[in-house]
Amino acid sequence: MNDTVQIVKVGIADMNIVTTPNLIRTSGLGSCVGVVVYDQAKELAGLAHVMLPDSSLAKSGILNIAKYADTAVKELVSRMIDLGARSYSMKAKIAGGAQMFQFTSSNDMMRIGPRNVEAVKRELAMLKISLVAEDVGGSSGRTIEFDPKTCLLNIRTVNKGVRDL
Amino acid sequence: MSFLDKFSTVHLDVLKEVGNIGAGHAATSLSTLLNKKIDMRVPKVRVVSFDEMMDMAGGPENIVASVFLRIEGDAPGSMFFVLSIEQANTFIKQMIDDVHFSFENPPYNELAMSALQELGNILSGSYLSSLSDFTNLDLYPSVPALSIDMVGAIISFGLIELSQVSDYAIVIDTALDDDDTHSSESVKGHFFLLPDPDSFETIFKALGVAEDE
Numbered sequence: 001m002n003d004t005v006q007i008v009k010v011g012i013a014d015m016n017i018v019t020t021p022n023l024i025r026t027s028g029l030g031s032c033v034g035v036v037v038y039d040q041a042k043e044l045a046g047l048a049h050v051m052l053p054d055s056s057l058a059k060s061g062i063l064n065i066a067k068y069a070d071t072a073v074k075e076l077v078s079r080m081i082d083l084g085a086r087s088y089s090m091k092a093k094i095a096g097g098a099q100m101f102q103f104t105s106s107n108d109m110m111r112i113g114p115r116n117v118e119a120v121k122r123e124l125a126m127l128k129i130s131l132v133a134e135d136v137g138g139s140s141g142r143t144i145e146f147d148p149k150t151c152l153l154n155i156r157t158v159n160k161g162v163r164d165l
Numbered sequence: 166m167s168f169l170d171k172f173s174t175v176h177l178d179v180l181k182e183v184g185n186i187g188a189g190h191a192a193t194s195l196s197t198l199l200n201k202k203i204d205m206r207v208p209k210v211r212v213v214s215f216d217e218m219m220d221m222a223g224g225p226e227n228i229v230a231s232v233f234l235r236i237e238g239d240a241p242g243s244m245f246f247v248l249s250i251e252q253a254n255t256f257i258k259q260m261i262d263d264v265h266f267s268f269e270n271p272p273y274n275e276l277a278m279s280a281l282q283e284l285g286n287i288l289s290g291s292y293l294s295s296l297s298d299f300t301n302l303d304l305y306p307s308v309p310a311l312s313i314d315m316v317g318a319i320i321s322f323g324l325i326e327l328s329q330v331s332d333y334a335i336v337i338d339t340a341l342d343d344d345d346t347h348s349s350e351s352v353k354g355h356f357f358l359l360p361d362p363d364s365f366e367t368i369f370k371a372l373g374v375a376e377d378e
Contacts, residue, residue, distance in 0.1 A: 011216040012225075012321060013332065028225030028317015031325070051321065051328050059330045059362075067328060100322045101233055101310035112325055141318025143226055158228055158314050 007145070010034075013067035015048035015076050017083060018148060025145040029096035031113035033069070033120050033136070036093045036146045036153055037076055037129060039085035045148035046080050048072040052112070053119035069119035077127055092129050093153045093165055094120055095144045097136040113137065133165040169212060169333055171365075177210045179374050180337050183296060184208030188339035188356050190295035191288040195341060195354075198287065199259060208339040215324055218334050222247055222355065225317030230268060232285025233323065234309040236293060239302040240364035240371075243323035244292070245357040246285045250313070252354065253281060260284070268313060282311045292356060300371040323359050330362045 008018050010026040018024045020043035026034050029049070038045035048066055055068040065071040081087060097117035117136045124131055133153065135142070140157040147154075153165040185208050196203040211221075219225040230253035236242045248256065250268050257277045258266050266277055286309045297304040312319055327334050337358040360368060369375070 011214075012219070012317065012324075013215060013328065028219065028315040028321070030314070030318030030321045032321055052325070057329050064332050067332070098318065100312050100314065100318055112322075139312075141315035143315065 010047050010049050012049055013051045013064055015046065015066040015072060015079075017044065017046040017076075017079060019044050020149040023145055023147050025143070027143045029142045029144065030098055030100045031096070031116060033094055033096040033113075033116045034142070034144045035073060035076065035120055035124075036144075037073075037080060037090055038092075038146070038148055038151055039080065039090050040148075040151050041089060042085055043148045044080060044083060044085050045146050045151075046076045047144075047146060048076045050116055050120060053115045069116055070123055073120060073123040073127065077129065087128075090129050091132050091151075092124050093133040093146070094131065095135045095142050095153065095155050095165070098138050098140055098142070100139060100141070102139070135163075135165055169331060172212070172335070175374060176365075176369060177212075177335075179369060179372055180210045180335065181208050183299070183368065184210065184337040184339045184356070184358065186299050187292035187296045187358070188341065191292040191356065192341050194287050194291040198284070199256075204342045206340045206342065208337060210335065210337050212333055212335055214333055215321070215328070218324070218336060219317050219320060221336065221338060222316045222320060222357070223249070225315060227316045228314065229316055229319065230281060230311070230313045231319045232282060232289065232309045232311050233319065234285070234289055235307040236304050236360075237307060238297075238304045240300075240304060240360060240367045241326075242358065242360035242364050243326070244289055244306075244359070245320065245323060245355075246288055247316075247319075247355045247357065253313075256284065257281060273313070278311060282309055285309045285311065288354075288356075292358075300368060302367065302371050320357070323357070326361045327359060334359060335365070
């Protein structure tokens with residue numbers, strides 16, 4: 001075996017899927033939420049970088065399904081199933097949804113982080129995928145990396161260091 | 166017609182002038198504040214994907230000090246003044262007269278945070294008031310918020326309004342430089358102005374450019 005480990009990077013409002021030995025990562029999650037869905041036995045993991053809670057917020061143009069919590073989670077799960085993941089053994093870990101700036105504004109958009117988290121959880125519950133770990137809220141940006149082999153989610157924040165979930 | 170197809174080179178030139186005037190006044194304020202000569206680069210107006218926008222500020226994981234404010238009034242939008250950590254350190258050292266100060270380790274000095282917030286307030290205030298005079302639009306800044314964190318986490322917050330209509334952002338980016346670029350004391354900063362989708366029409370109309378020009 002001379003497999004080299006690749007780290008697949010997922011951009012903002014984007015999604016991707018990896019298998020062992022590769023890792024999957026997304027950088028600079030603020031109010032956005034990183035959703036990892038995985039099937040440990042198949043060593044398969046997908047990651048979506050969700051930006052907005054609901055696709056009904058889209059005002060025009062072609063819908064980018066990876067951008068919204070409701071469409072992204074559904075699409076990620078169905079692509080995983082296409083690649084051999086079994087819906088009953090899929091689990092999820094999420095991180096992000098921070099409130100980067102404190103405002104006293106009444107604008108609902110300012111609460112986007114918590115709303116993203118709620119929407120992702122609702123969608124996972126609807127698809128009957130159990131959420132086994134989460135690191136959400138607060139006011140720090142996060143970079144996350146997931147290893148489909150160990151199924152550990154590595155979370156790095158600027159001031160609070162690194163931890164595994 | 167998608168959001169971006171509405172923009173011609175004339176429109177982008179108008180936006181460049183918007184950046185020019187705003188940042189020109191901000192540079193003057195900074196110069197007065199630091200008692201130094203400040204240079205301004207020619208503004209760049211670019212249509213970029215969200216990922217490219219992060220790269221413009223040094224990549225999503227780059228750690229920066231950023232002052233963010235919402236623009237309210239006739240043409241709402243978001244505005245960022247972004248400084249690298251080193252530059253924020255340099256600035257604060259000059260402003261509070263403490264050579265040992267650093268933003269490397271929290272908790273941060275309260276006086277320093279307040280000074281940095283004030284810097285953002287003064288600069289973005291002068292940017293915005295000149296813009297308001299030039300366009301004859303009523304524009305009010307919100308109270309500025311300060312954050313020291315990853316670029317991706319900070320900038321994405323300003324993209325939320327825009328992300329509802331587009332996967333691309335129109336960024337008016339102006340960089341400020343002080344004169345002695347070779348010294349470690351130099352101050353460089355970026356202004357990012359991100360008008361909300363509906364504000365472009367208002368801005369163009371105020372400046373006498375037809376939407377379909």
